[in-house]
Amino acid sequence: MPVYDAEQELKKITAKLKLVKLTDAGIGYEEVQKYTHKGRHGKDEQKVTVAVKVRAEVELEDTAIEQKIKEDTYYVICTNDVERNWTMAELIGVYKKQSVVERNWRCLKDKKLLINAIYLELPSRINALMWIMTTALLIYTATEYLMRKKMQEQKLTIPSPDHKVQLEKPSLMRRYQYIGNSGIVLQCNRSTGKVSVLGLPTEVKLVLIAMGDE
Template identity: 30%
Template structure:
């Protein structure tokens, strides 16, 4: 028995079904929400400290390119965190404190606020590296773990 049915009407100019099947078209359409969510993140007042006004078209395009690159890095990091947590079978607390293997990169970034790394010559000390933060760093792999290790000598 079907509990719920839905209908999607999606138009495209790609009429060759060998190049783009109906399933691929629908998957691409449904995948747009993650891109929209990313741009909503970039427009959030907590992300951008001050409004920015540009008039020159070249500068607007350059800013758009940089922001799109930031979204790419943001999405890749979120994907890597989630993959690492699933591979290791570990979880990270969400905003309500419940364990999840699918935290958002935004939440992880916010929860890393408060880590300090004072440096003096070769000495580097990582302060406030709590266990939940270490979970994410270890999920990202050894290259990231080296960044969050104190070097007191």
């Protein structure tokens, strides 16, 4: 009976195989027998079958594997930018970078921006707000790119929120957070009209200098 059970289980497993197959010639069954308890065993006590080992030879299904590779590497990508002479590599490269776009769009949902507190009824005003937010996001993304590029070139870092590690590619939001928690003070000299920045962390100062005056 245990071998019969093993055969039934093997049939279930075999039915799920897609990229390999088990050859009938190589399949063998071996009963695993043990005593029902530990310690000393009586002379007449017999071992019982507790499991069945199945030995089988496996062969690759070359046709199925080739088809699977084609399915997993086949993309249908549409674009409305028909003026550009896209290569397949360029188009799929842009598609693969969608995660960067999605990550930046997440900034617009930040509760600190209080967007959910703005109520607009006219479609024209909703469109105007979307244009403003999109333009702001473009500036945000470009600034973050420039910051990371300059930090990488000059090997600059700023600390993580818990100050346990140094971040080589921090988000712009993390830098804002770091600046906001640094106790920076603006001091205005009325006689000269100049404004001084006090308490600016060295890490932030170096990053700002690296990014340039503009």
